[in-house]
Amino acid sequence: MTIAKDGMGDEMSNAPSDGVLTSSGTMASIVYTRMRSDILSGDLGPGARLRAEFLRQRYAVGNSPVREALNRLSSDGLVVREDQKGFRVSAVSKDDMLELAKTRSWIENIALTQSIAHGDVEWEEALVLAFHRLSRAIRNSDATDYAQDANWEQCHRAFHMALIGACGSRWLLNFAQQLYDQSDRYWKLAGIKNTDPGNDIEEHRAIMEAAIDRRSDDTVALLQNHCQKVADLVLSSKSSAFKD
Amino acid sequence: MTIAKDGMGDEMSNAPSDGVLTSSGTMASIVYTRMRSDILSGDLGPGARLRAEFLRQRYAVGNSPVREALNRLSSDGLVVREDQKGFRVSAVSKDDMLELAKTRSWIENIALTQSIAHGDVEWEEALVLAFHRLSRAIRNSDATDYAQDANWEQCHRAFHMALIGACGSRWLLNFAQQLYDQSDRYWKLAGIKNTDPGNDIEEHRAIMEAAIDRRSDDTVALLQNHCQKVADLVLSSKSSAFKD
DNA sequence: CGGCGGCTTTTTTTCGAAATTTCTTGAAAT
DNA sequence: ATTTCAAGAAATTTCGAAAAAAAGCCGCCG
Numbered sequence: 131m132t133i134a135k136d137g138m139g140d141e142m143s144n145a146p147s148d149g150v151l152t153s154s155g156t157m158a159s160i161v162y163t164r165m166r167s168d169i170l171s172g173d174l175g176p177g178a179r180l181r182a183e184f185l186r187q188r189y190a191v192g193n194s195p196v197r198e199a200l201n202r203l204s205s206d207g208l209v210v211r212e213d214q215k216g217f218r219v220s221a222v223s224k225d226d227m228l229e230l231a232k233t234r235s236w237i238e239n240i241a242l243t244q245s246i247a248h249g250d251v252e253w254e255e256a257l258v259l260a261f262h263r264l265s266r267a268i269r270n271s272d273a274t275d276y277a278q279d280a281n282w283e284q285c286h287r288a289f290h291m292a293l294i295g296a297c298g299s300r301w302l303l304n305f306a307q308q309l310y311d312q313s314d315r316y317w318k319l320a321g322i323k324n325t326d327p328g329n330d331i332e333e334h335r336a337i338m339e340a341a342i343d344r345r346s347d348d349t350v351a352l353l354q355n356h357c358q359k360v361a362d363l364v365l366s367s368k369s370s371a372f373k374d
Numbered sequence: 375m376t377i378a379k380d381g382m383g384d385e386m387s388n389a390p391s392d393g394v395l396t397s398s399g400t401m402a403s404i405v406y407t408r409m410r411s412d413i414l415s416g417d418l419g420p421g422a423r424l425r426a427e428f429l430r431q432r433y434a435v436g437n438s439p440v441r442e443a444l445n446r447l448s449s450d451g452l453v454v455r456e457d458q459k460g461f462r463v464s465a466v467s468k469d470d471m472l473e474l475a476k477t478r479s480w481i482e483n484i485a486l487t488q489s490i491a492h493g494d495v496e497w498e499e500a501l502v503l504a505f506h507r508l509s510r511a512i513r514n515s516d517a518t519d520y521a522q523d524a525n526w527e528q529c530h531r532a533f534h535m536a537l538i539g540a541c542g543s544r545w546l547l548n549f550a551q552q553l554y555d556q557s558d559r560y561w562k563l564a565g566i567k568n569t570d571p572g573n574d575i576e577e578h579r580a581i582m583e584a585a586i587d588r589r590s591d592d593t594v595a596l597l598q599n600h601c602q603k604v605a606d607l608v609l610s611s612k613s614s615a616f617k618d
Numbered sequence: 619c620g621g622c623g624g625c626t627t628t629t630t631t632t633c634g635a636a637a638t639t640t641c642t643t644g645a646a647a648t
Numbered sequence: 649a650t651t652t653c654a655a656g657a658a659a660t661t662t663c664g665a666a667a668a669a670a671a672g673c674c675g676c677c678g
Contacts, residue, residue: 215659298473460629
């Protein structure tokens with residue numbers, strides 16, 4: 131089931147089976163995971179100062195775990211560090227969003243092309259499974275905005291990772307995940323309501339089928355379109371969050 | 375002179391003008407820089423355990439700075455963390471080297487194409503300057519193996535960064551730098567002697583000129599060729615460092 | 619002879635406080 | 649009124665030791 135050979139991948143290494151980062155073990159890892167989640171969800175807003183005392187209290191731990199988590203997050207680009215002046219949640223802007231979307235499209239383009247070219251039967255099956263779970267998550271969700279659903283989120287992430295899972299480069303997978311995280315943050319900050327379950331399922335199904343049929347160009351086009359649509363939505367939202 | 379808009383870039387942010395990472399400020403940052411350098415140079419060999427006591431003594435600091443540096447390096451992929459079992463220098467292998475070379479070629483391909491498409495006059499000038507410094511570093515070096523020369527190393531890195539400096543994505547620049555670092559480590563571990571200064575200069579000159587002439591395809595081809603040659607050398611070296 | 623539990627030792631991880639730096643405030647001087 | 653400077657406050661960074669976990673050791677039992 132797992133594709134990467136495991137060894138360098140930082141984020142997914144502590145995932146129980148696939149997707150979720152429960153990352154246990156040390157306090158530092160727990161704080162890292164929770165804080166990452168809080169930043170992605172917008173609970174810790176862009177630009178917010180991350181004072182030691184505040185975080186120690188919030189996560190009920192001492193100084194060291196907080197600091198270790200912050201240092202990891204800063205390498206992930208979710209937090210910025212200014213020597214001697216502390217940490218803050220990295221800012222957002224229209225320009226950043228555009229840069230992000232551009233970069234993501236480049237990276238996913240390569241990764242997807244490679245994945246389709248080299249994906250084996252295992253990859254196909256993992257993809258089908260990921261799609262099945264995603265569509266079920268969408269159907270099962272009774273919320274008017276299922277994007278809030280933690281399960282949907284995990285399935286959606288897993289699907290996109292499964293797509294490129296056979297690209298043959300842990301580096302690329304890592305990069306793609308970083309970019310996915312960032313996009314995810316913008317999506318949530320924009321506060322977009324996901325209103326059309328049927329279309330959402332079909333869009334993902336089309337991507338999956340094209341991938342499995344090894345129609346490389348089609349798949350890439352569909353995925354780019356999918357991502358572009360998301361980016362447009364984010365940018366055209368009232369976007370009170372982006373001072374721009 | 376600087377191209378990136380500055381803000382998220384982690385590595386280069388503390389560089390005085392360009393290239394060198396003296397990254398001062400906090401002890402943690404100093405240790406991070408020195409340790410990174412020690413790993414890249416092979417002074418801390420692949421797979422080596424990084425015990426707290428050893429590092430505290432080596433860098434003459436307390437526990438916290440060492441730990442912060444380790445956490446940052448682990449996100450960079452130069453160090454692997456195993457919760458509750460400490461840190462070690464990330465391993466090397468033939469497969470990893472191939473994966474790395476592949477990924478680097480993909481990333482640099484995009485970055486270079488974009489840089490050539492969007493590079494302005496400032497970019498051209500920075501590139502010319504970087505080349506000039508590189509060629510001077512090569513000529514001035516009296517060592518039989520100028521790759522040992524710290525100055526050459528910095529100039530070489532600066533040149534390759536200048537090439538893609540106008541790609542328009544800080545993400546991509548960051549990724550490219552990570553991959554460059556890793557390649558650099560393999561290069562040094564392989565212990566290759568750089569014996570042909572003249573050819574080295576001309577190879578870089580050809581790349582620079584093609585880039586400035588905006589011959590996108592040519593430039594990419596030249597760069598790929600350049601990187602491929604390096605990868606082949608590394609893999610065909612006696613490579614006592616790679617268990618396979 | 620080999621594997622298994624319990625003990626000691628080593629190493630990692632975490633805490634709380636000291637040291638250092640930055641930020642704030644307010645009074646004095648131009 | 650504005651700027652400058654210094655003292656106090658707040659926050660970050662660093663240290664050293666305590667707590668927790670892993671690794672090594674040795675005798676014991678199957």
